[in-house]
Amino acid sequence: MKIKATIASILLLIISILFLNTDIKALELIFKDPQYSFQLLRTMGYSSTGGADIGECLSTAYRIKDGNNESWYKEWIKTSKRLEETADKFLSQGYIESAKEAYFRASNYYRTAEFFLHTNPNDPRILKTWQKSRNCFQKAAKLSQHPIKYVRIPFEKTTLPGYLCLVDNSGKKRPLLIIHSGFDGTVEELYFEIAHNALKRGFNCLLFEGPGQGEMIRVHKMPFRPDWENVVTPVVDFALKLPVVDSERIGLVGFSFGGYLAPRAVAFEHRIKVCVPDGGVYNFYANAIKKCPPHINEILDNKKASEEFNKEIMSILNKDVDVGWFFGNGMFTFGAKSPTAFLKKLRPYNMKDSVAKVKCSVLVVDSEGDKDLPGQAKQLFNALKCPKKYLLFTVDEGAGEHCQMGAMMISNEKILNWLEDKLLKK
Numbered sequence: 001m002k003i004k005a006t007i008a009s010i011l012l013l014i015i016s017i018l019f020l021n022t023d024i025k026a027l028e029l030i031f032k033d034p035q036y037s038f039q040l041l042r043t044m045g046y047s048s049t050g051g052a053d054i055g056e057c058l059s060t061a062y063r064i065k066d067g068n069n070e071s072w073y074k075e076w077i078k079t080s081k082r083l084e085e086t087a088d089k090f091l092s093q094g095y096i097e098s099a100k101e102a103y104f105r106a107s108n109y110y111r112t113a114e115f116f117l118h119t120n121p122n123d124p125r126i127l128k129t130w131q132k133s134r135n136c137f138q139k140a141a142k143l144s145q146h147p148i149k150y151v152r153i154p155f156e157k158t159t160l161p162g163y164l165c166l167v168d169n170s171g172k173k174r175p176l177l178i179i180h181s182g183f184d185g186t187v188e189e190l191y192f193e194i195a196h197n198a199l200k201r202g203f204n205c206l207l208f209e210g211p212g213q214g215e216m217i218r219v220h221k222m223p224f225r226p227d228w229e230n231v232v233t234p235v236v237d238f239a240l241k242l243p244v245v246d247s248e249r250i251g252l253v254g255f256s257f258g259g260y261l262a263p264r265a266v267a268f269e270h271r272i273k274v275c276v277p278d279g280g281v282y283n284f285y286a287n288a289i290k291k292c293p294p295h296i297n298e299i300l301d302n303k304k305a306s307e308e309f310n311k312e313i314m315s316i317l318n319k320d321v322d323v324g325w326f327f328g329n330g331m332f333t334f335g336a337k338s339p340t341a342f343l344k345k346l347r348p349y350n351m352k353d354s355v356a357k358v359k360c361s362v363l364v365v366d367s368e369g370d371k372d373l374p375g376q377a378k379q380l381f382n383a384l385k386c387p388k389k390y391l392l393f394t395v396d397e398g399a400g401e402h403c404q405m406g407a408m409m410i411s412n413e414k415i416l417n418w419l420e421d422k423l424l425k426k
Contacts, residue, residue: 030061035321043112045406051108051192067321069116076113080106084136096143103140107133107188119317119328130218137188146199153238161215162208165195174204175249175423176239182257184329186214197412202424206239212333223335226348228261229268236271249423255403260284260349267357274422276415278365278403280377284349287376306340313339361387363418369400
């Protein structure tokens, strides 16, 4: 085998598979770079749930140099700090609602600023900026009319961070949605992604971060693990001790890579009555390498070939936004020291041996224009033997992007309607 030629071809294939699905037109929102466009849409899309204002996002985006991660950080930090200072001023003047709103937006903007820093896991700005996002969210939470309580969930020898979001202070038992993110989200983002609208429909929500996510990777250095049931079970244990939780009406929602984690959890944790993977994932590893030559595994398991592959990837890690984001964040969140080590760590993330164990009702969510996990939701849906429904969001309705980013109202309406039928109307 000609290692260098093979590595080069695989590199090009991986880049095209992971980031540029040629069957789907790339989004161009302000930026030519598809990852920048998508992340802007993601941030701006939370305007309907209090996490952004469109003018602020567009003003920030127009100042950013396309494909320049330092420029991305600089301009989003500038906007974040301005909003935080505005919120502080509002609070000191007694404008409680305005302060809350500004803190919420600042939290989301700080999250966005930090997004592309992971090519250097030792960058001190990662922890500092993430903490700013959390602090602003918690300041807003204290001003919220409905309770948003910061909680610590016992987990092995430590605790998981979370927020218990309640409809009101009545103490009434209600259905509970346990919600987690995936490959790159934070627990605070989940409030804008679904909890804000779920509360209005009568659901209490328990948002949390597990290994590989948010605080757990940034502070505790705990990477992702495939046995997500051993993460979710302690969360369910915690929830069942809460007097406001109806133990017979608990659902689990997982976003993006959480579309593997959530189904994996309910395959073994049967106290959960319904599950929503958005979007569904059957085999995360196969998704990463599906169009690569058959000998990709041979290269990953060959020391010399792996070294050459790593050299190629690392040489462009800070030059190509998509490669830098995927491999940088992947090595960061999976605790891998090299690109090949990261890819090899993906191998166990496969529902093949556990999908038959899923017994609860599952709403498998898909997006017609999903460039990150194309085809995975349908594979999961077809493999499930439990009560199930397939929900496809389309490009024509404006919700065709990965996890329906930019269309939170459309997404929440259909997903929460299904959850209402399963948990609220019983």
